[in-house]
Amino acid sequence: MSDNMNVTKTDQASNIPQTGQTQNTPRQALAPAVDIAESESGITVFADMPGVSKERLTIKVEGDNLMIEGQAQIDVPENIELLHSEVRSPYFRRSFTLSRDLDPAKIEATLRNGVLQMHIPKSEEARPKRIEVKVA
Amino acid sequence: MFSTFPAAGSLFPELTRLQQQLEEFFQPAGVAGIRSLAWGAFPAVNVGSTTDSVEVIAFAPGIDPNEIEITVDRGLLSLSGERRSDPQGQQGANTYAQERFTGKFRRVISLPEDADPAKVEAKFRDGVLHVTVAKRESSKPRQISVS
Numbered sequence: 323m324s325d326n327m328n329v330t331k332t333d334q335a336s337n338i339p340q341t342g343q344t345q346n347t348p349r350q351a352l353a354p355a356v357d358i359a360e361s362e363s364g365i366t367v368f369a370d371m372p373g374v375s376k377e378r379l380t381i382k383v384e385g386d387n388l389m390i391e392g393q394a395q396i397d398v399p400e401n402i403e404l405l406h407s408e409v410r411s412p413y414f415r416r417s418f419t420l421s422r423d424l425d426p427a428k429i430e431a432t433l434r435n436g437v438l439q440m441h442i443p444k445s446e447e448a449r450p451k452r453i454e455v456k457v458a
Numbered sequence: 459m460f461s462t463f464p465a466a467g468s469l470f471p472e473l474t475r476l477q478q479q480l481e482e483f484f485q486p487a488g489v490a491g492i493r494s495l496a497w498g499a500f501p502a503v504n505v506g507s508t509t510d511s512v513e514v515i516a517f518a519p520g521i522d523p524n525e526i527e528i529t530v531d532r533g534l535l536s537l538s539g540e541r542r543s544d545p546q547g548q549q550g551a552n553t554y555a556q557e558r559f560t561g562k563f564r565r566v567i568s569l570p571e572d573a574d575p576a577k578v579e580a581k582f583r584d585g586v587l588h589v590t591v592a593k594r595e596s597s598k599p600r601q602i603s604v605s
Contacts, residue, residue: 355557355558356555356557356558357544357553357555357556357557357558358553358554358555359552359553359554360552360553360554368520368544368558370519370520370558370585371519371585372501372518372519372584372585372586373517373583373584373585373586374585375584394584394586395584396515396586396588397588398506398513398515398588399508399511399513401508401509402506402507402508402513403506403507403508404504404505404506405505405506405507406503406504406505407504407505408502408504408517409502409504409515409517434520435519435521435523435584435585436517436518436519436520436584436585436586437519437544437585439544
């Protein structure tokens with residue numbers, strides 16, 4: 323695929339994430355791939371964020387907006403020359419809109435091997451209830 | 459010199475991949491596609507080179523490092539393994555999004571001629587596999603002093 327290679331090589335942006343980049347430059351962020359599933363207790367979100375450590379991960383809730391953001395840190399030698407790149411940015415960011423029946427105060431999050439798992443529980447009122455029928 | 463091939467080499471994924479690469483190329487800077495990571499083969503791979511080594515970085519989140527098989531055979535570096543779906547995700551009655559890769563994967567990267575297949579190191583951290591292949595001593599740049 324020599325054509326492909328031309329395309330990737332002309333992109334001169336620093337593609338392999340490097341340490342010590344400035345924090346405040348405008349960044350191109352990747353949207354991490356997610357799995358989202360709903361059960362009776364709440365919504366579970368899995369997000370692929372390879373290279374992101376716990377310290378570099380931010381989960382923010384503002385109103386009904388849930389945002390996950392992380393920076394991958396990959397230690398590579400300084401004089402590296404990039405030959406091929408599929409991941410073009412070390413930044414991950416994605417937002418979700420929460421519905422009112424979810425309780426953002428009780429989000430639980432774990433990060434393992436670059437996968438973020440979040441559980442957003444439903445508020446008590448919103449959980450499905452079984453209504454007992456009393457026999458008169 | 460370098461090329462990487464997607465796992466199951468059928469024509470349509472390959473065309474899609476090419477199309478997406480072209481789209482990405484013409485995309486104005488600062489605008490990221492919503493599924494920038496979702497295209498192409500798993501794991502996504504970046505390859506870089508220094509004077510001493512070839513660095514292969516595979517973005518393989520959610521994989522047990524003990525289950526990744528790394529082999530070097532005749533200048534081809536091959537990464538294979540399986541990513542199982544998360545059991546908790548399966549329990550959910552309703553699935554709204556399933557963008558993450560599951561199943562077996564295999565990626566093959568052709569190493570440059572001067573790579574030394576006897577000196578390969580692999581590290582895994584936070585879902586990133588970092589393989590360093592040393593270059594042969596004879597191919598490293600040397601300075602020759604004039605006596």
